[in-house]
Amino acid sequence: MIAERLAEFLSFSDPILLSVTLGVVLLSSTSAIVGTFTFLRKQALVGDAVAHSVLPGICLAFIIGESKNPIYLIIGAFITGWLSINLIHKITKTTRLKEDTAIALVLSVFFGVGIVLLTYIQHSGIPGHSGLDHILFGQAAAITRSDVHVFGMVSILLITSVLLFYKELKTTAFDSDFARSAGMKVSFADLMLTTLTVLAVVTGIQAVGVVLVAAMLITPPAAARYWTHDLPLMIILSAIFGAVSGFMGTLASYVLPNMPTGPWIIVTITGIAFFSFIFAPGKGVLFRLYHQFKVRRRMLTENVLKDMYMAGEKRGNHNNAFTLPEIAAHRRMHKEKLQSGLNKLYLDRFLKKDENGWHFTISGLNKARRLVKIHRLWETYLTRYVGIAPDHVHDDAEAIEHYITPELEKKLTDELDRPEKDPHESEIPYD
Amino acid sequence: MDAFFVILTGSLVAVTCGILGIFLMLRRMVMIGDAISHSVLPGIVIAFLISGSRDGLAMLIAAVITGLLTTFIIQFIHEKGKLQADASIGVTFTWLFAIGIILISVFADYVDLDQECVLYGEIAYVPIDLWILPSGIIMGPRSVYMLGTVLLIVVITILFFFKEFYMVTFDQDFAVSTGLSVTLWHYILMALISLTTVASFESVGAILVVAFLVAPPASAYLLSDDFKTIIILTVFIGIIVAISGYFLAVYINSSISGSMTVMAGIIFAIAWLLAFRRRNFQKSLKIIKF
Amino acid sequence: MIIHVDQPVVEVHDLTVTYERRPVLWDIDFTLPGGILAGIIGPNGAGKTTLIKAAMDLVVPGSGFVRLFGKSLKEVRSKVSYVPQRRTVDWDFPASVYDVILMGTYPSLGLFRYPRKAEKELALDALRKVELEDFKNRQISQLSGGQQQRVFLARALTQNADLFFMDEPFAGVDAATEKTIIKVLQELTSHGKTVVVVHHDLQSVAKYFDWTIMIHSRLIASGPTSQVFTPELVEKTYGGKLDLLTEVAHLLQTEKLPPRED
Numbered sequence: 001m002i003a004e005r006l007a008e009f010l011s012f013s014d015p016i017l018l019s020v021t022l023g024v025v026l027l028s029s030t031s032a033i034v035g036t037f038t039f040l041r042k043q044a045l046v047g048d049a050v051a052h053s054v055l056p057g058i059c060l061a062f063i064i065g066e067s068k069n070p071i072y073l074i075i076g077a078f079i080t081g082w083l084s085i086n087l088i089h090k091i092t093k094t095t096r097l098k099e100d101t102a103i104a105l106v107l108s109v110f111f112g113v114g115i116v117l118l119t120y121i122q123h124s125g126i127p128g129h130s131g132l133d134h135i136l137f138g139q140a141a142a143i144t145r146s147d148v149h150v151f152g153m154v155s156i157l158l159i160t161s162v163l164l165f166y167k168e169l170k171t172t173a174f175d176s177d178f179a180r181s182a183g184m185k186v187s188f189a190d191l192m193l194t195t196l197t198v199l200a201v202v203t204g205i206q207a208v209g210v211v212l213v214a215a216m217l218i219t220p221p222a223a224a225r226y227w228t229h230d231l232p233l234m235i236i237l238s239a240i241f242g243a244v245s246g247f248m249g250t251l252a253s254y255v256l257p258n259m260p261t262g263p264w265i266i267v268t269i270t271g272i273a274f275f276s277f278i279f280a281p282g283k284g285v286l287f288r289l290y291h292q293f294k295v296r297r298r299m300l301t302e303n304v305l306k307d308m309y310m311a312g313e314k315r316g317n318h319n320n321a322f323t324l325p326e327i328a329a330h331r332r333m334h335k336e337k338l339q340s341g342l343n344k345l346y347l348d349r350f351l352k353k354d355e356n357g358w359h360f361t362i363s364g365l366n367k368a369r370r371l372v373k374i375h376r377l378w379e380t381y382l383t384r385y386v387g388i389a390p391d392h393v394h395d396d397a398e399a400i401e402h403y404i405t406p407e408l409e410k411k412l413t414d415e416l417d418r419p420e421k422d423p424h425e426s427e428i429p430y431d
Numbered sequence: 432m433d434a435f436f437v438i439l440t441g442s443l444v445a446v447t448c449g450i451l452g453i454f455l456m457l458r459r460m461v462m463i464g465d466a467i468s469h470s471v472l473p474g475i476v477i478a479f480l481i482s483g484s485r486d487g488l489a490m491l492i493a494a495v496i497t498g499l500l501t502t503f504i505i506q507f508i509h510e511k512g513k514l515q516a517d518a519s520i521g522v523t524f525t526w527l528f529a530i531g532i533i534l535i536s537v538f539a540d541y542v543d544l545d546q547e548c549v550l551y552g553e554i555a556y557v558p559i560d561l562w563i564l565p566s567g568i569i570m571g572p573r574s575v576y577m578l579g580t581v582l583l584i585v586v587i588t589i590l591f592f593f594k595e596f597y598m599v600t601f602d603q604d605f606a607v608s609t610g611l612s613v614t615l616w617h618y619i620l621m622a623l624i625s626l627t628t629v630a631s632f633e634s635v636g637a638i639l640v641v642a643f644l645v646a647p648p649a650s651a652y653l654l655s656d657d658f659k660t661i662i663i664l665t666v667f668i669g670i671i672v673a674i675s676g677y678f679l680a681v682y683i684n685s686s687i688s689g690s691m692t693v694m695a696g697i698i699f700a701i702a703w704l705l706a707f708r709r710r711n712f713q714k715s716l717k718i719i720k721f
Numbered sequence: 722m723i724i725h726v727d728q729p730v731v732e733v734h735d736l737t738v739t740y741e742r743r744p745v746l747w748d749i750d751f752t753l754p755g756g757i758l759a760g761i762i763g764p765n766g767a768g769k770t771t772l773i774k775a776a777m778d779l780v781v782p783g784s785g786f787v788r789l790f791g792k793s794l795k796e797v798r799s800k801v802s803y804v805p806q807r808r809t810v811d812w813d814f815p816a817s818v819y820d821v822i823l824m825g826t827y828p829s830l831g832l833f834r835y836p837r838k839a840e841k842e843l844a845l846d847a848l849r850k851v852e853l854e855d856f857k858n859r860q861i862s863q864l865s866g867g868q869q870q871r872v873f874l875a876r877a878l879t880q881n882a883d884l885f886f887m888d889e890p891f892a893g894v895d896a897a898t899e900k901t902i903i904k905v906l907q908e909l910t911s912h913g914k915t916v917v918v919v920h921h922d923l924q925s926v927a928k929y930f931d932w933t934i935m936i937h938s939r940l941i942a943s944g945p946t947s948q949v950f951t952p953e954l955v956e957k958t959y960g961g962k963l964d965l966l967t968e969v970a971h972l973l974q975t976e977k978l979p980p981r982e983d
Contacts, residue, residue: 288977295979381965382747385965386939387940388747388750388940389723395784396748396980398981399979399980399981399982402978403976405972408965408968411968415965
């Protein structure tokens with residue numbers, strides 16, 4: 001049964017189904033595009049407030065117009081949605097209430113008014129009211145052909161506006177103070193963003209409903225943020241994520257009986273966001289853990305190299321084999337850890353192994369010497385310039401020696417004028 | 432009698448939410464309260480499926496677990512995922528709420544909750560949903576008992592730990608410097624919010640409960656500068672909202688909880704207006720203080 | 722120049738603190754004797770606030786530790802008082818001057834106990850000391866910046882501590898308040914208490930402080946003001962930028978590297 005419906009869906013042989021799917025995908029990606037700016041402007045929850053506040057507008061439009069003509073409903077929704085944003089600003093400006101209180105207040109009271117109107121409509125039996133409650137959770141199946149046309153037009157309008165006012169939107173989204181000081185019309189860009197947000201919410205509602213439409217604005221950009229810092233790319237990614245989830249939502253509600261579309265769209269998009277949060281290169285959690293692991297391993301192997309070098313200094317040559325106890329004499333380190341460090345160095349060909357013990361390769365010896373040099377240079381720098389006592393500099397240098405880039409190394413050598421000895425009178429090895 | 436129970440339920444919701452709402456408002460965490468009120472939904476549905484009834488205790492336990500989980504997820508995404516605070520809240524609660532709705536749809540045959548009820552509750556059914564003892568004695572509406580218990584828990588906790596809540600709310604750094612754990616008190620507050628939202632859920636729903644959390648405290652805060660007076664005013668406003676909202680609903684034949692929210696909005700508008708006047712004629716108008 | 726003392730009241734040992742992975746304090750190491758009024762000075766962003774936050778366990782150090790009275794903060798918490806920067810709290814909070822000052826007695830009361838006569842007397846006494854008797858029931862948002870700062874000072878006084886850490890108590894206050902505050906602080910030290918103050922006004926350093934700590938990410942000097950507050954050291958604190966140190970700090974932040982091996 002389910003497989004059958006799935007096959008039917010994916011064949012797109014049904015023209016109505018096709019237009020519904022197209023409509024939802026279009027709505028989802030459009031709200032994701034606008035949402036990117038809302039997200040960057042840190043107005044995500046304002047979007048939520050707008051979403052709830054359009055309900056009374058839609059109901060009023062229905063009562064007055066006595067029809068579910070999408071144009072009427074959009075106009076009604078636009079008026080109350082727009083009003084809600086302005087009310088939030090007005091409250092925070094004229095009272096000591098903070099933004100979160102103002103948002104929650106406007107959101108819930110407007111929604112309450114909407115519920116009163118909605119139940120009033122249901123009780124009074126105005127003809128054609130059935131289906132109006134779909135705006136609460138969205139019902140893709142209820143979207144008609146003419147709806148799709150209207151929403152297609154709104155989507156095109158939104159995307160064109162974003163393209164036209166891209167520069168203004170971008171500047172205010174990142175830094176409204178800067179934009180103001182640069183003489184840009186922030187209030188105009190804010191008005192623009194407000195208008196776009198309201199329109200995006202109004203269209204998104206058809207797909208996911210009043211309660212969840214905020215996620216259509218917030219979650220796609222939140223997911224995209226993990227993949228890129230580049231704004232145009234972020235917008236495109238958000239739009240794709242939005243589209244994919246719109247498609248999945250429609251599919252779920254078609255294939256599974258009695259399933260609302262909205263929640264499935266949201267679950268999909270949040271799934272994408274969580275996936276990004278864990279797996280995205282650079283900002284994802286796994287990647288950061290891996291990075292930490294790599295830094296730790298680098299510290300381990302470099303410490304082993306350094307310890308070998310210093311053991312060599314002690315006995316006066318670096319060419320003969322080093323025994324395990326010799327290497328381990330310098331610091332407390334677990335035997336297994338030391339062994340794994342040695343193995344890694346062996347694999348990287350910094351060390352060789354024979355029956356007497358471990359040997360440096362040429363590049364291994366160079367690397368070891370460089371590390372010891374940087375360690376001692378940094379100790380010298382800390383005592384000489386930063387004014388830290390010689391007996392306190394070792395721990396700091398133990399970490400920093402692993403990070404110094406060749407450029408910093410050169411600067412360090414120059415600034416200290418190539419010193420011969422470190423604060424502990426150990427010789428600094430140069431090539 | 433039915434009217435009495437509806438108004439009583441509304442008042443219990445308004446008072447419990449209002450008291451907690453004051454702390455949320457002053458800590459700038461109202462939207463986390465909003466998030467919890469949505470995200471307890473999957474917890475409720477799961478508790479329903481496991482216990483097979485609207486048994487109060489199972490619901491309350493599930494509420495605390497999901498509420499704290501929500502707070503934790505928001506914190507986690509914000510700190511570990513480096514996602515800005517507002518977006519962390521938005522992503523988390525919409526996701527949990529969506530899961531709740533899907534669960535309701537999947538288990539529609541087993542769970543006695545419909546989607547609309549989730550949003551704005553069914554306070555009108557409160558008087559018919561009675562608590563009947565095995566011996567057959569009718570104890571009265573179930574919701575009233577559940578809400579009464581939660582109110583008691585909230586009031587006792589706040590009374591006992593008023594000092595700690597007060598310090599943590601006003602000056603976090605100072606509170607920490609004296610050895611208090613801001614995190615612990617944060618989670619206690621969130622647990623109380625979760626209890627309250629779930630207990631109020633059936634009567635006023637997920638979104639309107641936010642109105643009860645925010646509107647009475649916000650109105651009281653505009654009218655007074657004194658903490659204790661704000662608490663008393665909040666309780667008072669909450670009860671007025673419940674009574675007037677009920678009669679408005681009867682008059683226009685509409686949703687009761689929705690009408691209560693409308694009244695909460697109207698009272699806020701009046702308080703706002705008075706606050707304007709108070710600012711302009713600071714000397715002529717005395718600050719309310721009990 | 723760093724002058725150490727025996728049996729210090731405050732001992733900062735090898736303290737390194739990172740903020741969002743950027744080291745803001747490197748290897749800070751100094752000791753303070755008891756019964757002094759000490760000033761921490763340094764340019765903006767030098768880590769002054771971070772230093773006293775580290776002393777109060779409000780930030781977690783990357784390495785090193787702070788000992789107060791030879792013990793960890795946990796053991797001596799009741800003897801230590803902290804005054805945050807004025808702008809860290811919301812002054813719209815519904816509280817009166819007296820409410821906030823009384824808060825200083827809360828820590829010593831512990832759970833379930835509320836202020837009685839003794840605590841109230843203590844609060845009233847503090848109110849008098851900072852010369853705010855007339856403002857007892859005033860809502861805190863209706864105070865001037867200087868008055869708000871005095872409320873914070875009074876709250877600290879009711880804690881009956883022996884050691885005080887204050888973050889910028891002289892920032893943005895009027896001349897009268899500055900005089901009152903310094904009088905109160907000097908009275909504290911004359912009773913053998915120790916006061917450590919984050920300060921930004923170089924003009925008054927010599928006049929106010931017995932001891933001066935100069936930092937700019939690293940410690941430049943710590944010692945009696947007469948010895949360390951010299952034009953050379955001031956120049957070194959405010960002038961000399963350490964490009965290399967800044968570059969390395971930046972590297973740690975961008976590459977997400979830990980400041981210490983663990």
